[in-house]
Amino acid sequence: MNMKTFALVLSALTITSACTKHETEVSKQIIALEKAAMDRWSHGDVYGFLELSAEDVVYFDPMLEKRLDGLKKLTELYKPLQGKINVSKYDMIDPKVQAVENMAVLTYNFKSYEGEHVYQWNCTEVFRKEKDNQWKIIQTHWSFTKPELK
């Protein structure tokens, strides 16, 4: 290998490692933000997720007839639940983050233990890096894992 080739390989390796480092760094940040919001949620505090969501957030869950658009409507949906959620334990299963510079998608399976019930979910969160460098959720999609239909 001559010096030019060596320099090219070194530069390629540096770029690859920089990308990986960026994704790993973002991945840690995003998962920590989600877990912090989920901890608050499981103790009945809906404002963890609301404070983490952007004004233009869009939202799906299996109780809604249609996609819900905007933080105002999400707040109206969540506010009546404040203090009424009691998740005794949860498992965030195999969280994965795919990221570019200013946007990242987090996906995971989820088990929540509420009283004697165990609920199984699929979850997709899309985060966008805002002008103040804070990551905010712009899309949430909750669905039941393999629901048994009537």
Add this chain to the structure above:
Amino acid sequence: MNMKTFALVLSALTITSACTKHETEVSKQIIALEKAAMDRWSHGDVYGFLELSAEDVVYFDPMLEKRLDGLKKLTELYKPLQGKINVSKYDMIDPKVQAVENMAVLTYNFKSYEGEHVYQWNCTEVFRKEKDNQWKIIQTHWSFTKPELK
């Protein structure tokens, strides 16, 4: 308003309009890609979505026990359906794209008409702009809209 303020306002307006133009442009592209893949799907061709998906695509649908990771596994899931889908009509309801430079999220509600059945879905697709400037799906989440559970 003095000239300096005027120049600042003009520059701010240019940036805003550039962002909006970028999002509108990306929005058109993404929705066209999704519709083209959906047209092929509705005629029984699963390769529209497979060709539009990246190697590292992650995928949820309500028939799966867990998130599915990677194009290879998605191909194994879809291949047996080739030639067996017959969607007579579909409605992509209120598609919305939120985008940064190299990533975009598309969300919509969906109605598919298959024989005498009408199915209602929630859908989230995340697209990433690849090195060749092509947009590829890196995350798909299909779920039933307000399923009636047993």
